[in-house]
Amino acid sequence: xxPTKLEPATTLAExxxxxxxxxxxVVLSGDFDRVMAAFIIATGAAAMGMQVTMFFTFWGxxxxxxxxxxxxxxxxxxRMFGFLNKGGAGRLPLSRFHFGGLGTSMMKRVMNQNRMPGxxxxxxxxxxxxxxxxxxxxxxxxxxxxKDTLIEGVDQLAGVxxxxxxxxxxxxxLFI
Amino acid sequence: xxxxxxxxxxxxxxxPMPIIMTSKKIKELTLGQVLxxxxxxxxxxxxxxxxxxxxxHEMVGLEEESxxxxxxxxxxxxxxx
Numbered sequence: 001x002x003p004t005k006l007e008p009a010t011t012l013a014e015x016x017x018x019x020x021x022x023x024x025x026v027v028l029s030g031d032f033d034r035v036m037a038a039f040i041i042a043t044g045a046a047a048m049g050m051q052v053t054m055f056f057t058f059w060g061x062x063x064x065x066x067x068x069x070x071x072x073x074x075x076x077x078x079r080m081f082g083f084l085n086k087g088g089a090g091r092l093p094l095s096r097f098h099f100g101g102l103g104t105s106m107m108k109r110v111m112n113q114n115r116m117p118g119x120x121x122x123x124x125x126x127x128x129x130x131x132x133x134x135x136x137x138x139x140x141x142x143x144x145x146x147k148d149t150l151i152e153g154v155d156q157l158a159g160v161x162x163x164x165x166x167x168x169x170x171x172x173x174l175f176i
Numbered sequence: 177x178x179x180x181x182x183x184x185x186x187x188x189x190x191x192p193m194p195i196i197m198t199s200k201k202i203k204e205l206t207l208g209q210v211l212x213x214x215x216x217x218x219x220x221x222x223x224x225x226x227x228x229x230x231x232x233h234e235m236v237g238l239e240e241e242s243x244x245x246x247x248x249x250x251x252x253x254x255x256x257x
Contacts, residue, residue: 021230044192047199048230115188125196 022170030059031095039122046129057136073144089119180212224251
């Protein structure tokens with residue numbers, strides 16, 4: 001049997017309707033500026049009607065951890081690591097000019113004065129717009145991040161196959 | 177002068193906020209109505225047509241005016257789907 005004939009105009013429209021562009025963003029970094037860029041792209045894409053998935057791994061996990069969350073791990077090493085690596089969107093340092101927190105707080109003040117949304121607000125906007133959040137289980141284990149220390153609304157805990165299954169359908173796949 | 181049905185003030189907001197606010201606001205309009213997005217972010221000149229092209233709404237036009245020292249941009253978007 002040959003290919004089914006369809007009205008070209010309606011097919012394209014229906015195709016776009018049923019298959020919106022997909023965007024995946026891997027957030028490995030826990031740097032304030034990089035995470036901000038990730039959320040700006042994610043919220044922008046969602047506002048353009050695209051389907052967006054964000055995968056948080058390594059330092060990026062701090063973005064979706066509760067404010068000040070430490071490690072819930074049992075062993076000493078990971079607990080110590082969790083103590084040094086506290087979670088929370090409000091704690092992310094700038095990749096440059098952090099200066100022990102001084103540079104970052106100055107940047108936040110400037111942003112505030114200019115009515116620019118911070119990381120927590122952008123994260124909330126992303127969730128409002130239906131951006132899907134996935135936390136990487138491997139790095140959660142490695143870094144002693146437990147499920148109960150994550151924020152509300154993390155859609156899935158998953159691994160590389162889930163990422164690839166999404167990314168192969170994505171027209172925009174970013175690694176930040 | 178382009179006529180609009182609904183006005184959206186995004187003055188003082190930077191990218192991506194004007195686009196996000198537009199995508200929320202457009203849902204409140206009925207088909208064929210025109211939304212006027214007022215912004216002082218120059219990026220909107222390129223961003224709004226791009227948003228329209230991707231989402232399938234019609235970019236009716238863009239007006240620019242000077243207010244004090246700053247430029248104000250008015251993007252007109254017709255709800256088309």
